[in-house]
Amino acid sequence: MGLSFPTRFPLHVYKRIPLFGLLVPHKASRSTYYISSFHRSSITMVTATNLGFPRIGANRELKKLVENYWNGKLDEKALLTGAKNLRAEHWNIQKKAGVQDGHIPSNDFSFYDQVLDHLHLFGVIPQKYQGLKFPLEAYFAMGRGLQRPDEGIDVPAMEMKKWFDTNYHFIVPEFQANQEFTLRSRKPIDEFVEAKALGIKTRPVLLGPVSFLRLGKAAKGQSFDPISLLDRLLPVYESLLRELANAGAEWVQIDEPILTFDLPAEFKNHYSKAYTKLSAVSGIKILVANYFGRLGENLDIVANLPIAALHVDLVRAPEELDAVLKIAQDKNLALSVGVINGRNIWKADLDAAIATVRRAVGLLGSDKVFVAPSCSMLHTPHSLEAETKMDKTILDWLSFAVQKLSEIAIITKAVNQGEDAVADALSANRKSMQARRTSPLIHDPQVQAEMKAVTEEMFKRKSPFPQRAAAQQAKLNLPPFPTTTVGSFPQTKEVRVARQKLKKGEWTPAEYEAFIKAETDKCIRFQEQVGLDVLVHGEFERNDMVEYFGENLKGYVFSQNGWVQSYGSRCVKPPIIYGDVSRPNPMTVEWSKYAQSKTQKAMKGMLTGPVTMLQWSFVRDDQPRRDTAFQLALAIRKEVQDLERAGIPVIQIDEPAIREGLPLRHSDWQEYLNWAARAFLLSSTGVEDTTQIHTHMCYSDFNDIFSTIQALDADAITIENSKSDLKLLNAFERYGYTNGIGPGLYDIHSPRVPSEEEMRERLQEMLKYLKKDLVWVNPDCGLKTRGWPETERALSNMCRVAESFRKSA
Numbered sequence: 001m002g003l004s005f006p007t008r009f010p011l012h013v014y015k016r017i018p019l020f021g022l023l024v025p026h027k028a029s030r031s032t033y034y035i036s037s038f039h040r041s042s043i044t045m046v047t048a049t050n051l052g053f054p055r056i057g058a059n060r061e062l063k064k065l066v067e068n069y070w071n072g073k074l075d076e077k078a079l080l081t082g083a084k085n086l087r088a089e090h091w092n093i094q095k096k097a098g099v100q101d102g103h104i105p106s107n108d109f110s111f112y113d114q115v116l117d118h119l120h121l122f123g124v125i126p127q128k129y130q131g132l133k134f135p136l137e138a139y140f141a142m143g144r145g146l147q148r149p150d151e152g153i154d155v156p157a158m159e160m161k162k163w164f165d166t167n168y169h170f171i172v173p174e175f176q177a178n179q180e181f182t183l184r185s186r187k188p189i190d191e192f193v194e195a196k197a198l199g200i201k202t203r204p205v206l207l208g209p210v211s212f213l214r215l216g217k218a219a220k221g222q223s224f225d226p227i228s229l230l231d232r233l234l235p236v237y238e239s240l241l242r243e244l245a246n247a248g249a250e251w252v253q254i255d256e257p258i259l260t261f262d263l264p265a266e267f268k269n270h271y272s273k274a275y276t277k278l279s280a281v282s283g284i285k286i287l288v289a290n291y292f293g294r295l296g297e298n299l300d301i302v303a304n305l306p307i308a309a310l311h312v313d314l315v316r317a318p319e320e321l322d323a324v325l326k327i328a329q330d331k332n333l334a335l336s337v338g339v340i341n342g343r344n345i346w347k348a349d350l351d352a353a354i355a356t357v358r359r360a361v362g363l364l365g366s367d368k369v370f371v372a373p374s375c376s377m378l379h380t381p382h383s384l385e386a387e388t389k390m391d392k393t394i395l396d397w398l399s400f401a402v403q404k405l406s407e408i409a410i411i412t413k414a415v416n417q418g419e420d421a422v423a424d425a426l427s428a429n430r431k432s433m434q435a436r437r438t439s440p441l442i443h444d445p446q447v448q449a450e451m452k453a454v455t456e457e458m459f460k461r462k463s464p465f466p467q468r469a470a471a472q473q474a475k476l477n478l479p480p481f482p483t484t485t486v487g488s489f490p491q492t493k494e495v496r497v498a499r500q501k502l503k504k505g506e507w508t509p510a511e512y513e514a515f516i517k518a519e520t521d522k523c524i525r526f527q528e529q530v531g532l533d534v535l536v537h538g539e540f541e542r543n544d545m546v547e548y549f550g551e552n553l554k555g556y557v558f559s560q561n562g563w564v565q566s567y568g569s570r571c572v573k574p575p576i577i578y579g580d581v582s583r584p585n586p587m588t589v590e591w592s593k594y595a596q597s598k599t600q601k602a603m604k605g606m607l608t609g610p611v612t613m614l615q616w617s618f619v620r621d622d623q624p625r626r627d628t629a630f631q632l633a634l635a636i637r638k639e640v641q642d643l644e645r646a647g648i649p650v651i652q653i654d655e656p657a658i659r660e661g662l663p664l665r666h667s668d669w670q671e672y673l674n675w676a677a678r679a680f681l682l683s684s685t686g687v688e689d690t691t692q693i694h695t696h697m698c699y700s701d702f703n704d705i706f707s708t709i710q711a712l713d714a715d716a717i718t719i720e721n722s723k724s725d726l727k728l729l730n731a732f733e734r735y736g737y738t739n740g741i742g743p744g745l746y747d748i749h750s751p752r753v754p755s756e757e758e759m760r761e762r763l764q765e766m767l768k769y770l771k772k773d774l775v776w777v778n779p780d781c782g783l784k785t786r787g788w789p790e791t792e793r794a795l796s797n798m799c800r801v802a803e804s805f806r807k808s809a
Ligand SMILES: Nc1nc2c(c(=O)[nH]1)N[C@@H](CNc1ccc(C(=O)N[C@@H](CCC(=O)N[C@@H](CCC(=O)N[C@@H](CCC(=O)O)C(=O)O)C(=O)O)C(=O)O)cc1)CN2
Pocket: 167, 491, 493, 495, 496, 497, 499, 500, 542, 543, 544, 545, 546, 547, 566, 567, 569, 570, 571, 572, 573, 616, 656, 784, 785
């Protein structure tokens, strides 16, 4: 089969002479890699590659390692060994699946977040963490804060933001105007060497310099554009590439996902400068990777980069295939075609993917084509192997990361060796595709009829806010600066274990229910004692705010083990929407009714909104997202109405993901914002004026969507703001927000307890921007990730602050 390499020379000393397709020794190479680790038997073949593998492990090993380290149950050595084993396992899985040696990613591992890793890599450590032990203590303190009162240590976590339009959160780089960069860590090199010792040649993954700066911000009190630091940063990237080349890396993958954004014109120069410099480092080839969307105007930027390969997301931007092929052809680039969806869990249509790859091969030649996922597989669960309980029909439509690797391998083999070589796999895939397309499980005539019957009236409250507010106040009689929480209370080990016992059948549903009720009782008693005004039931019955509803809605399936990293050690198990969505039964009414029966104070019903349900689920790809959002909205509307009927006076419909669903390109915003707002309105407006609707948002820069927040017309919004330096409030002031608003008084994602003084100052600051009779007092998000001791102290401080403002008001 084809030509074979002679085995006497290191692989790198061969260079193909384009005209003759011959291999000749190439003097410039310093690689020590030998052919024995090289499996291809023919010179011109397309290459199976990957951009990143889920790092948490088949059974969330990384989460457990890191959390046990934080709890003191594991020492540093055990943490490092555990991580090393996990990396080895992941590299081996990829190798075994058929990803080409040399194109298996490394440095995609992280203890907390890959952007935070780059802050350590380049020594971008804000002052307040510099006294801490390097690396791990400082590293985790930057991610999650650190409080050791006995030693006088009390540092908050850095700001965290959504990674593009995903539910993954990254630590926002914070730069000084005179920022210096040094190669402070050797992580990418160490991991390359680590893999090499296992006989695996990896392709290190780095976040590119332009994206790294653009995703960051100037430190508080300074105003400069971080991109102005590019000249200072580049030499450090150059040294890093040099070291990787010396260690034997043939390729480096440099991610530049900000190429999916609208960029100022001068970015063309920034890119050109950056990659001219980096490409000059000899002995290593650069693949620049863009993902999550089209390049659009930025095609022009990549067309002029002196790089060796370009990765494009053909799942999100199939329409750009011609344009990128032309660039690759003109500039003699290899093209990494992202044909397997790294953001979803559906099996790929392999025939279609093969056709795309063949087109690329036709124009570029097979040695210039890499088969790839659309983006890193960080956003998909590990493997379907653990799914023993799922409906077999639906299971047959799915593909998690390990299966996606096989899809890449099959496509590659089909193109290299002909379809006969993978005939069985292809015919099985065709069968799955056909079964899904025609399945009666997907289409529900009743849902479709109800959607058709939706009228324009169903998108409006009966009266405008001032009238509603008066009616609600007459009923609720709340004090000034009313206090509330965002919904969840600590999900302790006991609560999680109780649910596990129910799942395993060790507890009867009645035992579980009694336990959850007892937790709810305790929670209500605590809220009354601490002096909160609008209470919540605590969400103890929920595994997760999205998964719980997914389990209770028709059109959804959920996995047993489909975990995806959300931030740090926190994971989510996004439920899967496979068909038309409807609500067979009330989902929360009994719990809310029970909770209301236990207190004289107002109990707040707690639901997840349609856009967030959509955004945090794996969504069907056979109809527009907006259609699914409206089906969800109708189901939630019914729940809202049932809660009202059951006597629940305040109902919160969480929409934390509305901002993250915003398309990456400005020109696509309006269309999205229109339907997103309408979906929320459909879910929330079917109630009387006297019912108070709250919503909640977190983790975003809300300035972009300010008018949409107003258009949601919620009676109150509790909103995360404690980590974004009040910049959000500027917008609320500027545009004159008219409804109730509770900007979070403190950051709940860190175990640190804010003092009364700190929260008092914060509230004072907020009142510079907001009308005091509209202001609510609350934490910035739910308390599920916190423990009880810190929750009690923080809420007690918070309530005392509200109390003191009432006195002085
Ligand atoms: N979907 C979603 N996205 C979101 C958020 C969110 O709440 N949900 N919040 C924002 C921040 N992200 C977050 C994401 C996850 C968690 C979180 O707490 N996740 C939990 C898992 C939640 C869960 O589904 N738990 C299940 C399963 C729990 C479990 O692991 N059980 C153990 C046994 C119990 C134990 O030993 O702890 C097991 O099965 O092995 C349950 O409660 O039933 C975790 O990582 O620990 C918090 C915030 C943004 N995006």
